[in-house]
Amino acid sequence: MVMRLEYTLTENDYIAFNKSHYARSPSMRSQFARSRVYMAGVFFFLPVLLAVTFSGFTYIWAGVAGGVITAVLIYWIYPKFYWKIIDKNLRKYLREGRSNAPWEMQAVLSLEEDGMHFSIGPNASVSPYSSVRDIVTENGAVYIYVDSLQGAIIPAGAAGKDEFVSALKAKLPSNP
Known part of the structure; x- marks a missing residue:
């Protein structure tokens, strides 16, 4: 028979497949988890660095508090940006060498x-x-x-x- x-x-079918594969792949999940933590860490130290740079160690507590808040926000919103970047790069790959036609x-x-x-x-x-x-x-x-x-x-x-x-x-x- x-x-x-x-x-x-x-292209939407192809992108949905790749996103599904990324979400189920153990190596991609661990890469995503690491990058999410790294980004939160970087954004934790930015307010601390700014506080120390502009006020010495007088307001380091404000820098640490701002760093914690910023790190939590970045950790929380990072997945949206991560999937947007993947979507954008896949569309760019599919349309490479052509106009913006789907x-x-x-x-x-x-x-x-x-x-x-x-x-x-x-x-x-x-x-x-x-x-x-x-x-x-x-x-x-x-x-x-x-x-x-x-x-x-x-x-x-x-x-x-x-x-x-x-x-x-x-x-x-x-x-x-």
């Missing part, structure tokens, strides 16, 4: 006897069913991880997505 799914993959590609995903066939634009690949590592459903979209550096994105609005995923899971040697 050959099952085929055709859909349009947009990135959009036609994608075809099919289940055949020899494996899962995936093509996006002019590029095509075939992955045996044994190479499927994980199937993640998040916010209506489905992310199929193949090996360590490949994956397929099925956006939330793709027609026939649920049937396709069920058929794929049935073909897997060990159902993830």
Whole structure:
């Protein structure tokens, strides 16, 4: 039985996949936690440094209090800026070398006897069913991880997505 799914993959789908992957990746989570603490530390010392520079050690207590407040605020709002920077950089990467036109590609995903066939634009690949590592459903979209550096994105609005995923899971040697 050959099952085929055709859909349009947009830059928002690609960005949602990358953000989802970053949020679930242990190395990215630890990098985020470290950078969040480092930023809070830097912003703690700025008011302390200003207080010592302009008043000597007379008002260091004000610098420490301001540093604590600033560090807590930065620790609290840092995730918003972090995800905005990731979003901006991914959009820049997708639109590189072109105008500011949104990135959009036609994608075809099919289940055949020899494996899962995936093509996006002019590029095509075939992955045996044994190479499927994980199937993640998040916010209506489905992310199929193949090996360590490949994956397929099925956006939330793709027609026939649920049937396709069920058929794929049935073909897997060990159902993830």
